[in-house]
Amino acid sequence: MNRLRIILFSFIAIAIAACEKGGHLEKYPLDAITAPVFFKTPNDLKLYVNQYYDRSNFPIMDKGRGDVGTDIYISETSVNTRFQGIRTVNNAPALNYSGVRSINYFFANYHNVEADFEAYKQYVGEAHFFRAMFYFNLLRTFGDVQWIDKVLTMESPELYEARAPRNIIADKIVADLDTAVEYLSAEKTNGYTRINKWIALLYQSRVALYEGSWEKYHAGTAFGVADASPHRYFEKAVAAAEQIMASGLFDIYATGHPGSDYNDLFGLRDYSTNPEVMFWTKMDRDLGIHSHSKLYRMETPEGYGITKEMADSYLCADGKPIGKSDLFKGYSNLTVEAEGRDPRFRQTIFIPDAPWMVAPDGTVRTWQEVYDRLYTNSTNSSATGYMRRKDYNPNSVYHDLNFEETPSIQFRYAEVLLNYIEAKAELGQATQTDIDNTIKKLRDRVGMPNLLLDAIDADPNWEFPALSPLINEIRRERKVELALEDFRWNDIARWAAADELIIGKRPTGARAAQFPNKPALPVNAAGFLDPFANAVPGGYGFDADRDYLDPLSINELTLNPALGQNPGW
Incomplete structure (x- = not known):
């Protein structure tokens, strides 16, 4: 593989300018873009920067598969190879600098614009944002990486230099975002x-919380950072979130219906005036911008399921964990299990009485129909029996067999509040006022x-018993x-939480005996679905000295031995 195909990005191939039409993107003629005449x-x-608004950079919730393969959401036909500990260097992902190359081309040429900087500083800010995004993806995947901030040629010595330490990369990402x-x-x-x-x-x-947590919880391991300063990143996370909170521009979406507001948020058709959704992807099939059909969840579960470990995390309505509250009625069936629980339980997980399909004439069919036919065949099977309701609108008029205009939330204010309170707690500075300004807002909604x-309340089943009750x-x-919004693996990685959540464990599901049809899946001694009992009989074999990061490919190391391999590989 030619080194330029790995770290350089052919301008002709990527120079997709987009004519903006109603806020959406169309391709700009490639032969019309050359540096001397275009910038x-x-x-x-x-x-030029419109190309970075492609949904490959903003994929969250587009397919309704967020967090699949983690400890909270699984497919019965696919076991996470990272969690199994069976990945090899031979299937290592590419060290892809194509986005970085493209952005650096912008930085090398935007000064040619013949206008006052005020007229185009927005687009320079966007370029800094997207470079930060591209580098954060590299940081999360590989840890240490090369920092390249100019357009390289075949003769550039940077092509053969070593990687920079991850905290140096994190600092440069934060600096790019400061400029943005x-x-x-x-x-x-x-x-x-x-x-x-x-x-x-x-x-x-998000970046600062990630790096601060990584440096704190990986300290003393092969993934630790020399001269680590997690507090510095936690302080940055607090400061960034605090600015948003102080702006008064955003709030938690709530209409006074705690039994539906959380679920409704993810099924709305337009977020233009929504106080919580800070950025979203608007679809328009006429322009070829669409989401994948969500009819799969209107017809069959297709083997997917939320885990019992996720379901057990929901508190009871009195604010106590299920192991301490008299409101918890057990696991005999999903309806009983949801009784007296945090309303987000039944707004995230389908319960038999939940609306499943609402016809144009208002006729309502409930999820009971799916419940009754679960496990009649493979397409009507769920790995756990806990089927995802979140991000689902039951109104059939909004859904299509192939493509539809269901929008995707990309960034929402709830994350700001959670980033803030976690960073404050990690600094040892969290007060009741901080909790009231963050967690209380989320809980008030429901x-x-x-x-x-x-x-x-002490929870005998806390996931992190060695840490403080507040954490x-x-x-x-x-x-x-944030369940099912693709945060879970990143959280596990930055907390170095494989010991508590993955190693030697495997996900389980609901009580098997409740379903009208006998599941064709293993069941454990306690009577709960145990879908991976045969695939990982001893539990996941995640290697905590290796699997938090991906390996660099053999091709990369052959072309540039100075890169070095990641720990354990």
């Missing part, structure tokens, strides 16, 4: 055309009691509120 006007810059915040518009807008400074601040809080700092409850709140 002349602010609109040229706008057209400075240049991007502070206007809230409709939330789907262009990013603004608030999105950059949210992303900065009518749950607030978390009281001096009255946290445990903040992590629980994050798990519940």
